[in-house]
Amino acid sequence: MKQLIINGNKQLSGEIKISGAKNGVVALIPAAILSDEGVTLYNVPNISDTKSLLDILDLLNCNVEYKDEVLKIDTKQLENKVIKEELAKRLRASYYFMGALLAKFNYVEIYFPGGCNIGSRPIDYHINGFKKLGAEVEIDGNKYVFKTKKLKGADIYLDFASVGATINIMLAAVKAEGKTTISNAAKEPEIVNVASFLNSMGAKITGAGTSEIKIEGVKHLKKGVIDVIPDRIEAGTYVIAGALMGKDLKISGVIEEHIEALLSKLKEMGVEIKKEKKSLIINKPKKYKPINIKTLVFPGFPTDLGQPVSVLLTQADGVSIFEETIYENRMGHIKYLQKMGANIRVNDRTAIFMGPTPLKGEEVVATDLRAGACMVLAGLTAKGTTIINEIDHILRGYENIVEKLQNAGADIRIKE
Numbered sequence: 076m077k078q079l080i081i082n083g084n085k086q087l088s089g090e091i092k093i094s095g096a097k098n099g100v101v102a103l104i105p106a107a108i109l110s111d112e113g114v115t116l117y118n119v120p121n122i123s124d125t126k127s128l129l130d131i132l133d134l135l136n137c138n139v140e141y142k143d144e145v146l147k148i149d150t151k152q153l154e155n156k157v158i159k160e161e162l163a164k165r166l167r168a169s170y171y172f173m174g175a176l177l178a179k180f181n182y183v184e185i186y187f188p189g190g191c192n193i194g195s196r197p198i199d200y201h202i203n204g205f206k207k208l209g210a211e212v213e214i215d216g217n218k219y220v221f222k223t224k225k226l227k228g229a230d231i232y233l234d235f236a237s238v239g240a241t242i243n244i245m246l247a248a249v250k251a252e253g254k255t256t257i258s259n260a261a262k263e264p265e266i267v268n269v270a271s272f273l274n275s276m277g278a279k280i281t282g283a284g285t286s287e288i289k290i291e292g293v294k295h296l297k298k299g300v301i302d303v304i305p306d307r308i309e310a311g312t313y314v315i316a317g318a319l320m321g322k323d324l325k326i327s328g329v330i331e332e333h334i335e336a337l338l339s340k341l342k343e344m345g346v347e348i349k350k351e352k353k354s355l356i357i358n359k360p361k362k363y364k365p366i367n368i369k370t371l372v373f374p375g376f377p378t379d380l381g382q383p384v385s386v387l388l389t390q391a392d393g394v395s396i397f398e399e400t401i402y403e404n405r406m407g408h409i410k411y412l413q414k415m416g417a418n419i420r421v422n423d424r425t426a427i428f429m430g431p432t433p434l435k436g437e438e439v440v441a442t443d444l445r446a447g448a449c450m451v452l453a454g455l456t457a458k459g460t461t462i463i464n465e466i467d468h469i470l471r472g473y474e475n476i477v478e479k480l481q482n483a484g485a486d487i488r489i490k491e
């Protein structure tokens with residue numbers, strides 16, 4: 076079993092360059108199969124979630140070339156196949172093949188998706204959306220079967236602004252006959268990225284990035300091209316690393332508006348952030364003021380940064396309150412922060428941090444992707460050696476995390 080070994084409390088400086096967004100590319104790759112010709116994606120991160128989706132493309136008989144962050148997908152020989160359990164359960168985003176294959180073939184067989192264990196994570200909004208567009212849905216053991224004679228545009232209201240449901244319905248509706256409106260749509264930047272990609276193929280989508288998305292169905296989608304947006308959660312994670320241990324640490328390739336909620340909270344804590352064109356320079360302050368954080372949908376504070384930012388809350392001078400509102404079970408990191416010396420009380424989805432508490436190196440577990448990022452940040456801050464187990468979760472979403480941190484001065488390595 077691979078482990079991450081970190082000898083902590085080392086200053087971080089130099090530059091960390093942000094990769095393409097995991098939660099963007101995992102939707103863009105399934106969206107690619109909607110093109111009848113083929114697509115090119117730039118800035119594609121080399122993470123294990125990308126590889127898992129390429130394995131699904133291989134199953135569907137797409138020809139793929141992936142080199143130097145450029146991914147070319149030839150869809151001309153695409154075939155509809157059952158998405159096998161072993162492939163579907165490797166990641167959450169396998170579910171985007173539901174919408175994409177339904178639009179392409181009017182028929183999909185796909186096993187239940189996987190993903191981090193952070194709550195029950197139902198997909199009822201996706202399914203209700205497909206039904207409104209005219210699909211029938213059956214559950215056969217661990218497998219979904221979707222079928223339709225023809226998808227037709229519909230007005231779809233989401234009870235909650237779900238990222239996954241918004242994208243999946245957009246994928247299904249793009250070739251449906253007539254107009255679709257998604258109300259209370261999610262507004263995350265990854266949704267805009269997917270809509271731009273589909274529009275580059277000839278789709279007619281307007282309103283992405285607002286709470287009402289309109290889609291006018293088209294018959295064919297041609298060649299497409301897209302730059303994957305920078306990963307705002309990866310950027311946020313390294314900005315937090317800078318707030319914890321940075322001396323003029325430069326985080327480059329960032330779209331600042333995508334992490335505005337985090338930056339504003341860090342400033343409230345007293346962290347010095349200098350802005351340059353597409354870069355941020357972060358310095359650790361002498362002291363951190365305590366703050367309160369509540370996770371919300373975009374542009375609110377992202378749930379995916381809740382676990383990473385927890386390390387900073389352990390260092391604040393006083394009581395900080397953190398509330399998770401998106402998932403019911405995203406507190407897997409807390410017991411390991413406590414093991415490292417943090418003083419935290421948890422009540423359901425709220426965690427109360429009493430700081431500052433020095434952290435000491437310990438053997439811990441990455442219980443999920445962002446809990447793993449939290450453990451890395453804790454390890455970088457702690458005195459002594461931190462050993463992180465189950466690091467495959469981390470490698471699913473952070474490209475070259477070890478090299479990036481080593482280049483910034485961290486003492487971190489993978490033990491095979």
Ligand code: EPU
Pocket residue numbers: 098101167168191194195196197198199200201202235236237238239240261263378379401402403444445472
């Ligand atoms: N929900 C439902 N029914 C649905 C869909 C969602 O009840 O049909 C609930 C979920 O259970 C959850 C909430 O709505 O409580 C939000 O879920 P959403 O659909 O927005 O999340 P997601 O699409 O499953 C994506 C990211 C997550 C990120 C969330 C929120 C991907 C592959 N995953 O998940 O990323 O936390 O949006 O921004 O894009 C991560 O990167 O660590 C991660 C978990």
